[in-house]
Amino acid sequence: MSNADTPARDVIEPNSDETEFVFFSGKGGVGKSTVSCATATWLADNDYETLLVTTDPAPNLSDIFEQEIGHEVTAIDDIDNLSAIEIDPDTAAEEYRQETIEPMRELLDDEQIQAVEEQLNSPCVEEIAAFDNFVDFMDSPEYDVVVFDTAPTGHTIRLMELPSDWNAELEKGGSTCIGPAASMEDRKKDYERAIDTLQDGEKTSFAFVGKPEESSIDEIERSASDLAELGIESQMVVVNGYLPDTVCEDPFFEGKRDDEQAVIDRVAEQFDAEAMATYPLQPGEIAGLDLLSDVGGVIYDGKEATVDVGSAAEVDTDQEIDFDSLTDPDAVAEQLRPGDDTRYLFFTGKGGVGKSTIAATSATKLAESGYETLVVTTDPAAHLEDIFGEPVGHEPKSVSQENLDAARIDQEKALEEYREQVLTHVREMYEDKEDTQIDVEAAIANVEEELESPCAEEMAALEKFVSYFEEDGYDVVVFDTAPTGHTLRLLELPSDWKGFMDLGSLTKGAAPAKGDQYDEVIETMQNPEKSSFAFVMYPEYTPMMEAYRAAEDLNDQVGIETSFVVANYLLPEEYGDNAFFANRRAQQQQYLGEIKDRFDVPMMLAPLRQDEPVGLAELQAFGEEITGLSDALAEQKQPVTQS
Secondary structure, three states: OOOOOOHHHHHHOOOOOOOEEEEEEOOOOOOHHHHHHHHHHHHHHOOOOEEEEEOOOOOOHHHHHOOOOOOOOEEOOOOOOEEEEEOOHHHHHHHHHHHHHHHHOOOOOHHHHHHHHHHOOOOHHHHHHHHHHHHHOOOOOOOOEEEEEOOOHHHHHHHHHHHHHHHHHHHOOOEEOOEEHHHHHHHHHHHHHHHHHHOOOOOEEEEEEEOOOHHHHHHHHHHHHHHHHOOOOOOEEEEEEEOOHHHOOOHHHHHHHHHHHHHHHHHHHHOOOOEEEEEEOOOOOOOOHHHHHHHHHHHHHOOOOOOOOHHHOOOOOOOOOOHHHHOOHHHHHHHHOOOOOOEEEEEEOOOOOOHHHHHHHHHHHHHHOOOOEEEEEOOOOOOHHHHHOOOOOOOOEEOOOOOEEEEEOOHHHHHHHHHHHHHHHHHHHHHOOOOOOOOHHHHHHHHHHHOOOHHHHHHHHHHHHHHOOOOOOOOEEEEEOOOHHHHHHHHHHHHHHHHHHHOOOHHHHOOOOOHHHHHHHHHHHHOOOOEEEEEEEOOOHHHHHHHHHHHHHHHHHHOOOOOEEEEEEEOOOOOOOOHHHHHHHHHHHHHHHHHHHHHOOOEEEEEOOOOOOOOHHHHHHHHHHHOOOOOOHHHHOOOOOOO
16 A cells, blocks of 8 residues: 555545446546546556546547557456556447347336337437446446546536436336336336436545636536535546646747646635545557556655656657648648538537537638628537637627627526427417317426426437527538537437437327428538538547547547548747657647548648637637638638528
8 A cells, every 4th residue: 555645535535345436527638537547557557457448439448558449348458456447438339229129028018018118219318228237337346446537528517417317218118218117116226326326525536627727617616516506525636748847948838837837826825625636647648557656646645746758759750740741731721611501510529629619710711701690610619709708698799899609508597488380380280179088287397397307408419409490691610519429419419309300209209290300400511512521639649549539530430531630739949958848849840740641631720829818819810820810711702691
């Protein structure tokens, strides 16, 4: 056992004979998985039998440990006491369906079995199936600690709400959208136990990971407040990736370090947690057991961090980035501009790579060029209003620039709108019926009950998403989407829900028929003349590979091709003249070449700035630099004429 005694160690080290649980969450791209892996490694090295579970739909544990992991519990090489699993949502959903149906085969006839199978084609089965896996690992007496590397923040909140939501669904009895309630009574008890465990500070620790940036910490504070409302207290915050003092030798990086230290001071003063820890930016990527041990030693043993430039010097630091050979501004601009119809732009990628900033910047520049533009965020942890410096609500609203509106999907409002839409449709269905055998009020009550299902939330978000394809008067609609795995889920939904509704299952046929509308949305997204999909990444292995895998999935599953990519946070050549930044710059050069080879599409290059652009003036200047658009385009503009 370690002799060091730090507040962080006190939070995560087991103090009873029962299995304990540690959750890590935070904005994507902040090193959450790295800290999770380092924590699990530290626990195992201190003789605790440890299981590491990722619920992130775009996992990267395999990349960090440099070995294949996947959907089965896998022993980690060269570490006693440590195993890991990456929960695959598709595999989990199929396992859930089979486990639900198999016990019924001897009790029901073929027609009844078919009805249950149709019921279990509900898209929300994926959600409950992933959660079932999550609950199973909360009952693992063979482990001293289970460490959960969860999905990015907004979806973590959703995960934590699920036990109560699904429990309420099962309380109804009868047939539910996740299977017959009678067959799931045992799971109901598991969900109740999960709620109790999550709210028990003696059994469960919850930690946030963030970068030393205002937006990252703002999100942590919002999410911590949301969790507190669920009875879950946050106990630790880790600020990851600050610039080491010894490498900041010029005004540009000195200024960035000063800003980062101000954020760290703010966390120390304002965040109500038992422990706070920090870890510096490294000259290379954190992968492999040596660096993971360094992270764990710093956070939990109070050791000094090792920032060893030599250990990461496997790239050619004499290379210079030839931007001209990598980018084609005209080709990028062509993907942004509308043609004869409205163009739909989708910016997606691993969270924390500047996706929202790139989307807002592109929208601002398009509007400045004369195009009527709407920018919409579907990210549950949205911060468009932080970028624009003014409120962004559920309905499109001008953000102080001609031709530019912004909106964010508010889940609660979307659900209320969807409920009203469905109930209005049901009332109209029965309005003219004179059949006295139909109990209209009972039918409406039945639909109202089904609309309390968690499935309705997902359908409501989809309905709102689809509605933006019907907005009149815009030349361009820009979507700032949720982090990668959840974007794929969103883009699969029109097909999934159309199939489900064709079965007449959703709210017993009460929802308005919109199959044709969904077909049109799918066709629009698949049409490169009408839609452009861009993956945003910074040039490192993990975000590049996550984007590449997601792009392949998007093409295979939805038939959508990537139109261009955005390489963000490129180190400026004129600053950081030392071995640390030379190494990181050379690493970026290497990955820029790989990105170009893997994607083979136009590339937008976005440099690291002294400060993130905030407000219209800064967004306009940044847009002039990166988009390939200019005011001259206004002369070429062919506005979309819509009624």
